[in-house]
Amino acid sequence: xxxxxxxxxxxxxxxxxxxxxxxxxxxxxxxxxxxxxxxxxxxxxxxxxxxxxxxxxxxxxxxxxxxxxxxxxxxxxxxxxxxxxxxxxxxxxxxxxxxxx
Amino acid sequence: xxxxxxxxxxxxxxxxxxxxxxxxxxxxxxxxxxxxxxxxxxxxxxxxxxxxxxxxxxxxxxxxxxxxxxxxxxxxxxxxxxxxxxxxxxxxxxxxxxxxxxxxxxxxxxxxxxxxxxxxxxxxxxxxxxxxxxxxxxxxxxxxxxxxxxxxxxxxxxxxxxxxxxxxxxxxxxxxxxxxxxxxx
Numbered sequence: 624x625x626x627x628x629x630x631x632x633x634x635x636x637x638x639x640x641x642x643x644x645x646x647x648x649x650x651x652x653x654x655x656x657x658x659x660x661x662x663x664x665x666x667x668x669x670x671x672x673x674x675x676x677x678x679x680x681x682x683x684x685x686x687x688x689x690x691x692x693x694x695x696x697x698x699x700x701x702x703x704x705x706x707x708x709x710x711x712x713x714x715x716x717x718x719x720x721x722x723x724x
Numbered sequence: 725x726x727x728x729x730x731x732x733x734x735x736x737x738x739x740x741x742x743x744x745x746x747x748x749x750x751x752x753x754x755x756x757x758x759x760x761x762x763x764x765x766x767x768x769x770x771x772x773x774x775x776x777x778x779x780x781x782x783x784x785x786x787x788x789x790x791x792x793x794x795x796x797x798x799x800x801x802x803x804x805x806x807x808x809x810x811x812x813x814x815x816x817x818x819x820x821x822x823x824x825x826x827x828x829x830x831x832x833x834x835x836x837x838x839x840x841x842x843x844x845x846x847x848x849x850x851x852x853x854x855x856x857x858x859x860x861x862x863x864x865x866x867x868x869x870x871x872x873x874x875x876x877x878x879x880x881x882x883x884x885x886x887x888x889x890x891x892x893x894x895x896x897x898x899x900x901x902x903x904x905x906x907x908x909x
Contacts, residue, residue: 627727637735641742646750656753659909660745710739716732 630678631709635663635671640706643681643698651684651697672696680705748862752906755865757798759906763899765791766847767892773843774888780839788824795820823853840880840887847876847895868902 631640638661643652652660658668675681680702684695698706727735769787773780799813827846836842851872858866872895879890 632735634738637738638742641739642746645743645746650750652746652750655909656749660742660749710736713727713732713736713739716727717729717736 627712628705628709630674630680631705633671635661635667636675638662639668639671639675639696640680640698640702640709643696644703644706646697648703649697651682651695654694654696657696675702678702749909751861752864755861756903756906758795759868759899759903761794761798762791762850763896763901763903765896766899767896770843770888770892770895772888773839774886774892777839777888780888792817792821792824823849843888843891844876844880847891848873851876864902864905868898868905871898 631637639657642657642660646652654668654672657672658665661668663671672681672683676683680699681696682699684697686693686695765787769780769784772783776783796817799817827849830845831842836845851869853869854872855866855869858864858869875894875898876891879887879894883890
């Protein structure tokens with residue numbers, strides 16, 4: 624990978640992907656928890672989740688718990704692969720560059 | 725434009741920090757229902773130790789079995805299992821079975837004559853377990869574990885009577901409050 628994945632290479636989206644990556648494969652994170660972990664505003668987080676969903680990197684589920692709407696986000700298989708490629712790219716840069724650069 | 729080494733290092737640091745926060749949050753969410761369950765069990769069991777000591781010898785084993793059955797049910801309802809995925813829940817369940825067996829074996833070995841010692845020992849062991857888990861999973865659990873240890877020792881040393889009621893409220897209460905705290909975002 625010569626260039627970073629432009630979808631993932633954005634501070635908030637990077638944190639979203641990192642937060643979802645640690646969950647077991649079929650588990651999802653609620654929007655409110657993701658917001659607390661990432662430290663973004665509601666609108667900002669929603670916009671970045673939409674970008675990731677359109678890229679096929681995350682899947683969004685909306686349902687109700689009683690009468691309360693709930694949004695849950697999980698990493699797709701494509702997203703997991705893309706994130707692994709992105710972190711491998713970062714490590715390659717660190718391994719290749721001389722220290723102190 | 726390719727990244728510099730510093731930019732790559734910063735990104736990896738952000739990733740590691742976010743992964744740690746997410747792991748903690750996930751662990752807290754998963755642990756909360758178990759804290760509620762065992763907090764209630766402690767409340768009932770320790771209260772009985774004080775108010776109905778003649779019944780506590782059979783009541784405690786029944787409560788512990790109920791606790792494990794309840795824990796199994798909570799673990800089985802994990803979303804990843806419901807979707808046909810695998811769950812690490814069986815490892816947690818098995819770990820606590822080992823702890824329970826250790827408690828049973830230790831009591832059998834030492835044959836304590838004082839019920840307060842048994843009550844304190846169990847609470848100290850569970851408190852220590854949560855403190856150790858918390859060192860790896862997240863601060864809230866470590867704080868809860870230490871709180872259980874400190875409050876147990878304080879009650880054992882300073883209370884001449886009603887140690888069971890003390891443990892029901894501070895021990896059971898700590899677990900229940902911790903469950904509520906772990907659920908908070």
